[in-house]
Amino acid sequence: MAAVEALNITHRYGRVTALDDISFNVNEGELFGFIGPDGAGKTTLFRIAATLIIPAGGRMTLFGLNTVSRYRELRNHIGYMPGRFSLYQDLTVEENLNFYATIFGTTIKENYHLIELIYKQIEPFRKRQAGRLSGGMKQKLALSCALIHKPGILILDEPTTGVDAVSRTEFWEMLANLKSEGITIIVSTPYMDEALRCDRIALIQKGKLLAIDTPFNIRSSYARKLYAVSHPDRYRLLIALRSLPQVITSEPFGDSVHVVLRDDVLPPEVKKALEETGLHGVSIAGTMPGIEDVFLELMQKEQ
Amino acid sequence: MKRLLFLLKKEFRQIIRNPFMLRAIIGVPLLQMLILVPAVTFEIKRLDLAVADNDRSPDSRELISKLTGSLFFRSAAAPLNMADAEAMLFSGDADMVLVIPDDFSEGLAGITTPRLQVLVDAVNATQAMLGWSYLTSIVRDYNREVIMARGAATSAIPGISTSPRYWYNPTLNYKYFMLPGILVILIIAIGLMLAGLNLVKELETGTLEQINVTPVRRWELIVSKVIPFFIFGLLDLALGLGVGWIAFNIPFEGSLLLFFGCSAIFLLAVLGLALFLSTLASNRQQYLFVAFFFTMVFILMSGIFTPTESMPGWAQQFNWVNPVAYLMRINRMVMLKGAGFHDIARDVGMLTVLAIAFITLAIRAYRKRA
Numbered sequence: 001m002a003a004v005e006a007l008n009i010t011h012r013y014g015r016v017t018a019l020d021d022i023s024f025n026v027n028e029g030e031l032f033g034f035i036g037p038d039g040a041g042k043t044t045l046f047r048i049a050a051t052l053i054i055p056a057g058g059r060m061t062l063f064g065l066n067t068v069s070r071y072r073e074l075r076n077h078i079g080y081m082p083g084r085f086s087l088y089q090d091l092t093v094e095e096n097l098n099f100y101a102t103i104f105g106t107t108i109k110e111n112y113h114l115i116e117l118i119y120k121q122i123e124p125f126r127k128r129q130a131g132r133l134s135g136g137m138k139q140k141l142a143l144s145c146a147l148i149h150k151p152g153i154l155i156l157d158e159p160t161t162g163v164d165a166v167s168r169t170e171f172w173e174m175l176a177n178l179k180s181e182g183i184t185i186i187v188s189t190p191y192m193d194e195a196l197r198c199d200r201i202a203l204i205q206k207g208k209l210l211a212i213d214t215p216f217n218i219r220s221s222y223a224r225k226l227y228a229v230s231h232p233d234r235y236r237l238l239i240a241l242r243s244l245p246q247v248i249t250s251e252p253f254g255d256s257v258h259v260v261l262r263d264d265v266l267p268p269e270v271k272k273a274l275e276e277t278g279l280h281g282v283s284i285a286g287t288m289p290g291i292e293d294v295f296l297e298l299m300q301k302e303q
Numbered sequence: 304m305k306r307l308l309f310l311l312k313k314e315f316r317q318i319i320r321n322p323f324m325l326r327a328i329i330g331v332p333l334l335q336m337l338i339l340v341p342a343v344t345f346e347i348k349r350l351d352l353a354v355a356d357n358d359r360s361p362d363s364r365e366l367i368s369k370l371t372g373s374l375f376f377r378s379a380a381a382p383l384n385m386a387d388a389e390a391m392l393f394s395g396d397a398d399m400v401l402v403i404p405d406d407f408s409e410g411l412a413g414i415t416t417p418r419l420q421v422l423v424d425a426v427n428a429t430q431a432m433l434g435w436s437y438l439t440s441i442v443r444d445y446n447r448e449v450i451m452a453r454g455a456a457t458s459a460i461p462g463i464s465t466s467p468r469y470w471y472n473p474t475l476n477y478k479y480f481m482l483p484g485i486l487v488i489l490i491i492a493i494g495l496m497l498a499g500l501n502l503v504k505e506l507e508t509g510t511l512e513q514i515n516v517t518p519v520r521r522w523e524l525i526v527s528k529v530i531p532f533f534i535f536g537l538l539d540l541a542l543g544l545g546v547g548w549i550a551f552n553i554p555f556e557g558s559l560l561l562f563f564g565c566s567a568i569f570l571l572a573v574l575g576l577a578l579f580l581s582t583l584a585s586n587r588q589q590y591l592f593v594a595f596f597f598t599m600v601f602i603l604m605s606g607i608f609t610p611t612e613s614m615p616g617w618a619q620q621f622n623w624v625n626p627v628a629y630l631m632r633i634n635r636m637v638m639l640k641g642a643g644f645h646d647i648a649r650d651v652g653m654l655t656v657l658a659i660a661f662i663t664l665a666i667r668a669y670r671k672r673a
Binding site for chain 1: 305306309310313316317320321508509510512513514515516517518519
């Protein structure tokens with residue numbers, strides 16, 4: 001049985017269509033990522049999954065339970081972590097955790113093994129009020145509170161937004177660990193590099209799904225030959241590349257620039273053309289496309 | 304049921320931890336009672352009376368000394384002429400100007416008709432009317448004395464003498480009238496303001512949404528919000544009543560149980576209203592504005608200052624749904640007159656209906672699938 005089944009989900013806010021005919025399945029025990037820019041509809045989709053809003057059209061089931069008609073049962077099995085920190089800032093770390101454990105009819109002790117790795121890091125501050133924690137610690141507390149009732153599914157809305165790079169890496173390690181406990185996780189993020197850590201990802205843009213597949217397959221779906229061009233002065237390089245007639249697209253990617261060349265053009269030709277504009281020592285080599293490359297390609301296709 | 308206990312524990316913990324809440328819960332009743340009760344008064348004392356005495360006779364001086372000798376008037380500088388008198392009224396140096404014409408004593412002697420002119424600053428109509436009536440009653444007394452002094456037989460002047468006995472508030476102490484009303488305002492401050500803000504805060508900070516994803520039921524959440532403020536509201540009422548008793552020696556003729564029982568019903572109505580209004584607001588600022596508006600209208604129309612019977616018909620109609628008006632009446636009846644339940648049964652009944660209506664409205668509006 002699929003952990004999540006969404007069929008033709010549509011939602012509107014006034015005249016704005018937030019979600020447009022979205023269908024997908026998430027398997028049990030899967031770490032499933034929604035990748036897309038701000039305003040793509042990720043939060044709306046997650047709020048529907050968390051039984052907080054009723055979709056205008058379509059239906060969604062979690063573990064076979066409809067999010068609209070069976071919401072009450074479902075709420076025992078959902079761990080939801082909204083994008084904004086939503087615990088009680090005036091309660092301490094321990095009080096927050098204890099509160100969420102008790103209203104689910106369980107105790108911290110009973111499910112401590114689930115949160116141990118995460119909670120251990122904030123336990124020294126258990127007497128501190130949640131509002132006085134750092135961003136990374138708040139996020140760990142929120143995850144602990146979402147987990148304390150041993151949910152079957154974790155719904156994490158942009159959990160790493162506004163969190164430092166080290167905490168982000170740690171967080172994804174924790175998710176991998178939870179996955180090994182058999183918990184299904186759906187997570188959204190605007191960071192493309194985090195997508196690689198998911199089992200499968202869905203690319204979402206303006207309320208529409210552009211693609212759903214494993215990160216590898218998504219990257220492989222890139223139709224054209226991609227080259228990584230690099231030069232210490234990346235800005236000048238980008239300007240120069242965009243002025244060349246041989247280059248179809250050029251997008252900055254990490255330290256380099258990812259370019260697609262016209263079919264009849266070979267890399268040395270480009271290098272030569274760049275040298276003519278005064279850029280020497282440019283390296284150019286074939287590369288594996290990143291998620292961004294696919295995203296941008298799909299976006300352009302959509303338009 | 305167990306979940307409700309956990310929710311309540313959390314609620315009390317948050318209230319007690321919040322230094323503002325504690326200060327408000329203890330400070331509001333103390334300040335309201337000690338400041339509002341003595342300050343909000345309609346007793347008019349010490350109006351500034353300027354006398355333009357153009358007669359300068361023993362008669363006019365006697366009249367002036369009678370006026371300024373009373374508690375109601377304080378003599379202001381004497382104006383020299385009409386223009387001066389008008390200037391004093393305009394600047395506020397005088398509230399009233401008494402002009403004694405130069406033929407005043409001649410008039411008293413029967414040569415002409417004695418006349419007096421009174422100019423009153425009527426910006427504050429109540430003050431003007433009261434000042435006028437104080438002044439005329441003193442002039443009337445003076446007039447009677449003059450007639451008697453002239454040797455006219457008392458029987459020749461058919462005067463009806465009335466001697467009032469003021470019931471329920473024999474000393475006409477305005478504080479006794481105000482205090483029961485201030486106690487009502489006290490409950491509103493806790494029930495409508497604090498409770499409502501607490502609810503909207505949960506919405507604003509997103510904690511409500513987090514609670515909504517748990518198995519916590521709607522009624523459990525609502526009850527967990529109502530109970531703490533219900534308790535604090537009644538505690539505050541006891542505190543306010545204690546302050547009134549110690550500081551102003553307020554009489555309490557009726558039954559304490561009846562008094563607290565009625566206030567409890569009122570508090571439930573107010574909490575229901577707070578809950579309902581909180582569903583209309585999306586942040587604390589909005590809530591505060593709406594709650595302030597309701598509080599103002601309810602209090603000003605309740606009859607706390609002016610009798611509801613003298614309000615226009617539509618205002619009296621409005622008071623059918625004004626819980627403050629009912630409790631205002633009940634409190635005064637119970638505290639000052641010692642009314643029993645059967646005396647106020649109708650008001651208690653209406654208040655109960657309102658409480659049920661507001662709470663029902665709130666629960667229906669609270670369709671957030673909690």
